[in-house]
Amino acid sequence: MTGGGPASLGPKADRDSVRRQNLSLVLRAVHDEGEVTRAGVAARVGLTRAAVSSLVEQLLGGGFLTESGKTFSGQAGRPGTVLKVARTGPAGIGVEINVDYVTVSVVDLAGTDRVRLTEHRDHRGAPPEDVLGHAAAVAARAARSAAEQALRPVGVELALPGLVSVGTVRQAPNLGWTGVPAREVFGRAFAALEPGPGGQPLPVSAENEANAAALAELWFGGLGRVRDFLYLTGEIGVGGAVVLDGELLRGAHGFAGEIGHTVVDPRGPACRCGARGCLEQYAGQSALLRDAGLDGDAGATGVEELRRRAEAGDARAVGAIEEAGAVLGRVLSGAVNLLDPEAVVLGGIYRELTPWLAAGADRELAARVVSGLWPPEAGRLRASSLAGDAARGAASRVVRAVLADPLKYAEHATM
Amino acid sequence: MTGGGPASLGPKADRDSVRRQNLSLVLRAVHDEGEVTRAGVAARVGLTRAAVSSLVEQLLGGGFLTESGKTFSGQAGRPGTVLKVARTGPAGIGVEINVDYVTVSVVDLAGTDRVRLTEHRDHRGAPPEDVLGHAAAVAARAARSAAEQALRPVGVELALPGLVSVGTVRQAPNLGWTGVPAREVFGRAFAALEPGPGGQPLPVSAENEANAAALAELWFGGLGRVRDFLYLTGEIGVGGAVVLDGELLRGAHGFAGEIGHTVVDPRGPACRCGARGCLEQYAGQSALLRDAGLDGDAGATGVEELRRRAEAGDARAVGAIEEAGAVLGRVLSGAVNLLDPEAVVLGGIYRELTPWLAAGADRELAARVVSGLWPPEAGRLRASSLAGDAARGAASRVVRAVLADPLKYAEHATM
CATH class of the missing domain: 3.30.420.40 (ATPase, nucleotide binding domain)
Structure with missing residues (x-):
């Protein structure tokens, strides 16, 4: 019993909602393809040429798409103008x-x-x-x-x-x-x-x-077909995120991914979280810099100096990063055993330090991941691509x- | 172009497949309800009374359902016989x-x-x-x-x-x-x-x-509406499983959940996995028994004796279980920070030892889970129900x- 309201409201609202969804479908098709003709969009989304043309007009009018006269080869039928998402x-x-x-x-x-x-x-x-x-x-x-x-x-x-x-x-x-x-x-x-x-x-x-950084890596990074990964970002703290089948794991309360407070040594140094011996105290930015003989508060310039020294073969710098890598490897092996991801991606300051971190971490991962799927040559531990950031x-x-x-x-x- | 095959094959196959799915729909409806009339099934699955009756006849004939003359009160319409899934x-x-x-x-x-x-x-x-x-x-x-x-x-x-x-x-x-x-x-x-x-x-x-044990807990245990949990089972080894939104997490290669080889101390005792200092070496059955002064190979009778001693207040037994609980709590805090589950369920030999394990683990969870959602009074660490097992x-x-x-x-x- 729907009462005496306007009879067309339901169907009209339905039509509006379908058109709204189709606008998104077409826009995303152009987004994903990069450059595509109307015919290409129609083939991809399964709507008629006429429907696609009407939707494209609306998206052009709204400033979401642009078109160029360039014809697109390798496509059947008459050459069409090429659609792209708007750069404005x-x-x-x-x-x-x-x-x-x-x-x-x-x-x-x-x-x-x-x-x-x-x-x-x-x-x-x-x-x-x-x-x-x-x-x-x-x-x-x-x-x-x-x-x-x-x-x-x-x-x-x-x-x-x-x-x-x-x-x-x-x-x-x-x-x-x-x-x-x-x-x-x-x-x-x-x-x-x-x-x-x-x-x-x-x-x-x-x-x-x-x-946010893990999503950037998923969307713009060099992960190829990897859809299950653990993302770590080295900063003052150590952040983490879990992506399962291309979706962020949020957890029951939205707080999943906090790998930085995994215990390394229960009698270790006090952490800002209130506990002792968390991963951050061994592999966070300040700990890394201090262990390499640099000022723990030197920030980005300190990290740059650390990388320079490691590249120059400075034993203390290399040793400090490799030791942090070994700690990271032990913590990661636990996370890998628990989650069985395809890859672990290192972002933040870890990105530039990956060669030395991996030297320390790979041994631990090879020894401790029970599936045996993490020998160094598998290349599952990798630096985030430069594109990825929060x-x-x-x-x-x-x-x-x-x-x-x-x-x-x-x-x-x-x- | 579908060639010259029998024209009715497609539609007939479609009808068969729909009926097949509807048989499952009706059987699952009776399974989930426990006892229900045909009208109740129809209301639940959204098929007509006539369609449900036909499907029910087939399921009765196949020995999947039984019916009793018992009328079901509290249901509109004429009283019907009650359906149940077959006990044979x-x-x-x-x-x-x-x-x-x-x-x-x-x-x-x-x-x-x-x-x-x-x-x-x-x-x-x-x-x-x-x-x-x-x-x-x-x-x-x-x-x-x-x-x-x-x-x-x-x-x-x-x-x-x-x-x-x-x-x-x-x-x-x-x-x-x-x-x-x-x-x-x-x-x-x-x-x-x-x-x-x-x-x-x-x-x-x-x-x-x-x-398998985690699924038993999900289907038959006392978890109520909890659909995100970590399941640990204490045996000679320590097994684990992760359930997210009511589904097992399998991981990229099917090997997720292996919490037993989380490192507790990299210089700890050798583990059968080839690494050193894994959780099993501190909280597995043999370690627990030995630490309590019992024979590490005493098996089920040893565990029974351990529980008896703990109940009697034997300091060494209580101390050993609480210490294992503290180690477990530290490892679990890492898993909880990573996954943010609603609960952790302890099965296997841990089930009977939960009061003492929790005494050790709760402190660590309260101190180390950064969300602050794991104080002992939250009751998130719990024994598996007796029903749950592999x-x-x-x-x-x-x-x-x-x-x-x-x-x-x-x-x-x-x-």
Whole structure:
């Protein structure tokens, strides 16, 4: 019994919803193919040429697609113009706030990093409001650069080194944050600098930074067909993320992936999390630098110096990285035995240090992974590709939302 | 272009396949409800009364369902007879082969353990053929007991303490097995004793024992609405399984869940896996017994004695279990940080020792799980229910296959 409302509402709403989904289907087809004709899109999505043409017109009008006169060879039928996703228009802003830097990335619909700003600054001990306010200022500068490239940011995602739940940082030991409403605080500061189109502030979301980096690796990295992997990111802390069958493992409460607090030695040094002997105390940035005879607080320049020394064959530098690698290998062997992933990807500062880390870790993985599938020659432990990082991953999550429902992000209500 | 074949083949095949699926739908509805009228089934599965009646007749004829004259109150419409899954007919045989015992369970369609045989025997050092031949003999005895109860086993599943891949035990350190084709060897021995209906041997499959036990816990245990958990089973080794959203995590190669070889101390005692200081060397059955001053090889009677002493307040027994619990807690905190499950369930010998294990483990979990969600009062670390074990889980996997496609398991081709 549906009462006396307008009879056409249901079916009309259904038609609208189907068209909305089809707009996304077509946009994603062009996104995934890179360059494709209307006929190619029709073949891929299984809609008629006529339906695809109508959807394409709407997406061209909304600024989501562009076309060029270039004909596309190797395709049956008459040559068509080639469609691509727009290099202007909707974009996502990703903001990685880490312990000693902020990186902002603006990504366009094609997934390209169009603006990238990094500022180094030690956030330890600073009030969360200051850190988030500073990040908002960097993000606002990036938004203005994006606008100069005719990009139109439609949302911001924060990537934060801690447990994030519905916009709030529940726990970020290395920042010293507990219960910080990061989304709200950042959103207020950002809206004051960038009021948004028509005074409507951009939506802000928040994610764990290792999760965002793992997604960047999945989407843009060199993993090929690998869809099950563990991602580790070396920073002041050690972040982690688990990807199973191409999806992030979130866990029962959204806190999965926290490998940095795996115990290495229960009587080891105190960790900022309150426990003792966590992985971070052996393989985090400060521990690595100190063990190599450098200043533990030297930050990015210290890491650069460490890599230079290791490349030059400095025994202490090489020894420190290999020893951290062995610890990492022991912890990873436990995670590998538990999860049986296809690969482990090392990001953050580990990316540049992988040759020496692997020298220490591979032995442990070969000896301790019971399946015997992790000998060094299998190459399952690998450096993340340069493309993968948390800010880009966070920005790309915003872009993925556009691809999933372009109509929601159209500039003009009349698209 | 579909050529000149019989035009009705496609649609006929489609109709057959739909009916096949609907038979399963109805059988599972009765299984899940326990007792239900035809009208109740129709309401649940969304088919017409007439369609349900026809499907029910076929399932009654095939011996999958029974009905009683009992009317079912609290249901609208005229009282109907009550349907239940049959307590005779199709059944599954589960065979857990562990390091010092074999347990066979025969489970009926309702999931009830109808036959259970356990034989204690040390399998270490015995040739795999002997162990599997002995297990086949116990399974054959169980099959005969089942037949006396008018049960008709339709398949056997082995549950084995190691890495199992397509019927082969790739690695079972505590049995000393490597590359043992367990399914084939067991199948041959079992077929010689139980030729099967019409001389057609029963199909045999193989699964990791902790996986089978975790499924038993999921299906029959006291987990309530928990669908994400880590399952640990204490035996000579320590087995593990990960259940995410009600499904077993298998991993990229089928070897996920192996928590027993997590490193506790890289300079610790040698483990049968070839590495040093694995969890099993601290919290496996032999280590527990030895640390309590008992004979490490005393098996089930030793564990019983350990529990008795702990209950009597024997300081050494309590201390040994609590210390093993602390080690377990440290390892578990790493797994919990990585997976963020709702609960950890302790099975095998840990089930009876949980009060003392938890005393040691809870402190570590509270201190080391960064989400702060694991204080002792949260009760997330718990003993498995008595119902849960590997043989029953394995037998139930056979039964689930029957529920998924009853027609395939019908006794008469004419059902």
